[in-house]
Amino acid sequence: MKSALRWTVSAGAAFTLILTGAPAAEANSTTVDQKGNITAIARTLDGRAITNEKIAKEVTDFWTPARMASAVDLDFPKSASATQSTGRAPRPTGPAGSVAPVTPRIAGGPSTLLNEAVTVGKVYFTVPGGGTASCSASTVASAKRRLVVTAGHCVHQGAGGGWYTNWQFVPRYRNGVRPFGTFVAYTLSTRGAWASSSSYAEDMGIAVMSNGGIYNAKVVDTVGGNGLRWNWGYSVAVTALGYPSNLGGGESQQYCQSTTWDAGGQQIRMYCNMTYGSSGGPWLQEYNDSIGAGYINSTVSHGDNPGNGQFDGPYYDDDIKSLYDYAEAGSPA
Helix, strand or coil: CCCCCCCCCCCCCCCCCCCCCCCCCCCCCCEECCCCEEEEECECCCCCECCCHHHHHHHHHHCCHHHHHHCEECCCCCCCCCECCCCCCCCCCCCCEEECCECCCCCCCCCCECCECCCEEEEEEECCCCCEEEEEEEEECCCCCCEEEECHHHCECCCCCCECEEEEEEECCECCECCCCCEEEEEEEEEHHHHHHCEHHHCCEEEEECCEHHHCECHHHHHCEEEEEECCCCCCEEEEEECCCCCHHHCCCEEEEEECEECCCCEEEEECCCCCCCCCCEEEEEEECCCCEEEEEEECCEECCCCCCEEEEECCCHHHHHHHHHHHHCCCC
16 A cells, blocks of 8 residues: 655755757757667757756746646557567567666655655656647666656657657656656657557657756756666566556556566566556566665556556567667767
């Protein structure tokens, strides 16, 4: 059972946001590398690149409590154009690898809540063509300490669609409260196979976050970061965390625990009754409730058959490590 919401806020040092990059008028819309990764400068609803503190504040100002409350918990993708990869069982595409979790660098701040990870939060964004929506996401450790991992369909619509706008991350959101403040995306990245053909096996997304939150600092400095694992086989014990609409109305963090198994097509599956809104939430190996972190082994992608208590995630092989390295390389210091 979730404990009651309690925290204390301690005074912290101020941090200055310095993001280098092209002015909004010059920012490239999308770039692609030779390893199948694709990225774009994050943008406002009216198309301006979010390249400075002033524009980032406009995004946080856009997300009033009323707009956050009315955002639709994103559906599991069921597009007719979505593709499965080959029917082969998920298997490593290289040696197993890991990035270790890290703790926050900033002392004080809201305390950890039992079964609610400080590294996991709710994502809000505006949708091309109109409307607002939400997903789940989590921080991940890296040298630059700015990365947030989610599903590809939580940053980009997939085949025939575009990038989401006004993208913000709220760590450990609960019932309208933002205990660590808000972080606005600087860039959004996914796999090209998700953006071009909605491949479930490549439904992976990473956002680079601008400084923000209650200390105007980096997101991983503020709440810590999960580790990352790839090529670890398809049968592992995990804790899935997210903000499903069917449990708590998408207003509080929920969890499931299961051992994953082969779902075919370079995907894995687990038992969990979370539905819409949990998209992008992490599947964590070795989750440590005392620090609210573990090793991200996959993320919620889509329901195998929504309502049957199971959902699928992409098998994390060399592709997630490639996307992670790509996003980190494009991140400001």
